[in-house]
Amino acid sequence: MAAGSAGCVESVADIIDSSTRIGWIGVSNYDTEPHRFEVQVERGGSTVHESSHGIRGKEDDMLFGEALECTWGDTEGTYRIRSRIDESEWVERSVADAIDGTVDCVTVRVSYGDLGDTLDVFIRENCDDVPTYDGGCAFANE
Incomplete structure (x- = not known):
């Protein structure tokens, strides 16, 4: 079965x-x-969010990073995360493509150098551990 689209094409998961x-x-x-x-x-x-973060390089066993301000709020929706470092090519990941079925809340980690010389966007299927993180959205820290 084929479906026509007059605009933006979304994945089935989206x-x-x-x-x-x-x-x-x-x-x-x-x-x-x-x-x-x-x-x-x-x-x-x-x-719904755009930010830039200067992050120090790893020193010995000390890893540096920061949490983003939750400007996207607690609104449910179809999300995509885009990131890049040092004005390189954008890396994009759809939350819907990363999860298995419908999940109420996800956490996201954007990292460079964890798996080699690449920028990765990791999406985790729940917010149960958010209170252990610094920052984040207020609704997930309740």
Whole structure:
């Protein structure tokens, strides 16, 4: 069965999942060199968060990073996370493509150097552990 579209094409997972919230997003730099991380959060095709973060390089066993301010709020929707470091190519990940079915709340970690010389966006399927993180959205820290 084929369906026509007169505009933006979404994945099937994006269409099915429209009730997810993001409780926390953090950036981490595993590299020994400092990097500037840019992060964008889109909900339903509109940008709901945009920020830039200068993160120090890893020193010995000390890892540096920070949590993003929760400007996207507690609104449920179809989210995409975009990130890049040092004005490189954008890496994009759909929350709906990363989760298995419908999940109420996710956490996101954007990291560089954790798995080699790559920028990765990790999406976790729940917010149960958010209170152990610094920052995050108030609804996820209740």
